[in-house]
Amino acid sequence: MYELIQVTDRSYYIQCPAKIGLVRLEGDQVCLIDSGSDKDAGRKVRQILDANGWRLAAIYVTHSNADHIGGCQYLQKQTGCRIFAPGIEQAFTRYPVLEPSFLYGGYPFRELRNKFLMAKESPAEELVPASLPEGFAVIPLPGHFFDMVGFRTPDDVVYLADCLSSRETLDKYQIGFLYDVAAYLDTLEKVKGLSARLFVPAHAEAAEDIAALADYNIAKVRQVAERILDLCREPLSFETILQRLFTGCGLTMDFQQYVLVGSTVRSYLSWLKDTGSLDARFEDDRLLWERK
Numbered sequence: 001m002y003e004l005i006q007v008t009d010r011s012y013y014i015q016c017p018a019k020i021g022l023v024r025l026e027g028d029q030v031c032l033i034d035s036g037s038d039k040d041a042g043r044k045v046r047q048i049l050d051a052n053g054w055r056l057a058a059i060y061v062t063h064s065n066a067d068h069i070g071g072c073q074y075l076q077k078q079t080g081c082r083i084f085a086p087g088i089e090q091a092f093t094r095y096p097v098l099e100p101s102f103l104y105g106g107y108p109f110r111e112l113r114n115k116f117l118m119a120k121e122s123p124a125e126e127l128v129p130a131s132l133p134e135g136f137a138v139i140p141l142p143g144h145f146f147d148m149v150g151f152r153t154p155d156d157v158v159y160l161a162d163c164l165s166s167r168e169t170l171d172k173y174q175i176g177f178l179y180d181v182a183a184y185l186d187t188l189e190k191v192k193g194l195s196a197r198l199f200v201p202a203h204a205e206a207a208e209d210i211a212a213l214a215d216y217n218i219a220k221v222r223q224v225a226e227r228i229l230d231l232c233r234e235p236l237s238f239e240t241i242l243q244r245l246f247t248g249c250g251l252t253m254d255f256q257q258y259v260l261v262g263s264t265v266r267s268y269l270s271w272l273k274d275t276g277s278l279d280a281r282f283e284d285d286r287l288l289w290e291r292k
Helices: 039-052 072-079 088-094 098-104 167-173 181-192 211-231 238-249 255-274
Strands: 003-006 011-015 020-024 029-033 055-060 082-085 137-140 149-152 157-165 198-203 278-283 286-291
Touching: 011 039, 020 039, 020 157, 039 072, 055 072, 072 082, 082 088, 088 098, 098 255, 157 181, 157 211, 167 211, 181 211, 181 255, 211 238, 211 255, 238 255, 238 286, 255 278
Parallel strands: 029 055, 055 082, 157 198
Antiparallel strands: 003 011, 011 020, 020 029, 137 149, 149 157, 278 286
């Protein structure tokens, strides 16, 4: 774990639970794409930098989930690097209590204010074209989170953040976290048409071709939608839908899974309602969902 993998003359990734990109710039300078999950991850990244005599110039954030920005504060304090994040992700990186608040839908109680859902705050700047190293390009990848992006390096390596999960992960957990289902499906269709020397997803193996994996992710989204529609052959409340999904998928409910899967299921309900597949109505002061 935390092994440095070189893929081209200038581009690398650090093998860890959420892969960290590393790209050599001018001289001894490097930049990171994301920073790992916490201070310990930051320390391990710092050890890699020191072992190679590299100076960290900047961290480019793909999105603000805690497992991608958790090392930012430590690395910025240790190296003085700058941190850049796109759109709404900048606000979540600067004010990380926003993540558990968004997931829960209110002020998060103590069990939700942990490093898995709430990173340490860091002074992220807005990601704009002028803040990118020469030859870099931003690839918008919305859907998994608000303004998630990927990056293409000058040597044609594409870092894809969380827009793809591995087959193993999808088969084990069934329901991957999503914010905007429609945007996510559009992103996957776009990613299928990309070409690159190498693709590096954060939660799947690096590969030269990711079209088949993108199709598998699309199929899983459709499968979850069908599960929800099948449950809603009778009018059900959100809590009942969530409980039956957990049971049907063999998942174990805890505080973290409740907010992550729960937020995702609400997003599916919104998408299915907006596309005309579900009706929603109030009955006995309960919001009920039913298949049309």
